[in-house]
Amino acid sequence: MHDYFNKIFLTTVFFLSLMLIISCETTDNPSAPEGIANKDGAGSLYKAGPSANGQAMFPVEQLVGIQNFSFHARENRDGIITGSFEVKARDENLGGRMHGTIDCLTIDGNIATMSGVATHSTFEDFPAGTPIWFRVVDNGEGNNSDPDEFSDLFLLNNSVSCEVTLSNALTEIENGNVQVKP
Numbered sequence: 001m002h003d004y005f006n007k008i009f010l011t012t013v014f015f016l017s018l019m020l021i022i023s024c025e026t027t028d029n030p031s032a033p034e035g036i037a038n039k040d041g042a043g044s045l046y047k048a049g050p051s052a053n054g055q056a057m058f059p060v061e062q063l064v065g066i067q068n069f070s071f072h073a074r075e076n077r078d079g080i081i082t083g084s085f086e087v088k089a090r091d092e093n094l095g096g097r098m099h100g101t102i103d104c105l106t107i108d109g110n111i112a113t114m115s116g117v118a119t120h121s122t123f124e125d126f127p128a129g130t131p132i133w134f135r136v137v138d139n140g141e142g143n144n145s146d147p148d149e150f151s152d153l154f155l156l157n158n159s160v161s162c163e164v165t166l167s168n169a170l171t172e173i174e175n176g177n178v179q180v181k182p
Helices: 002-025
Strands: 051-060 065-075 081-089 096-108 111-121 131-137 174-181
Touching: 051 096, 065 096, 065 111, 081 111, 111 174, 131 174
Parallel strands: none
Antiparallel strands: 051 065, 051 174, 065 081, 081 096, 096 111, 111 131
């Protein structure tokens, strides 16, 4: 019973904190201090730039079984791209985990292309330091939308920017969602 009340307390604190953060991001006061957004977003430290995020299951049974992936990338106010990705393959022989940073993001409509570097990997052939590249397509929300798509990770021998278009086959994701925000 004690754990139940702890979970309720932590959930309440989380949502109250989230509401406080959201309410601090915008104000109707045109003389708001630096870092607090006016209605037009001027002066905001939190002004949203282009971004992409998502998570899903990706069927690649012929290689490593089902893999799960998640990622987030955003262009910050200063123009710097930040983000990370995580991939887990669930094959008992070839499975593993890779985590990395994203330092390049390009968006063209509903398509986001990203690149970065693996910072941790249990895959022998793709150790930490391996450059990666991938693309996602946001096909909308709801039951009437086509499934979102993912290119899988291209693990490269040398650094390739996300501004380079690689030949890639896109596969429909399962049990997930991708969001691309220009």
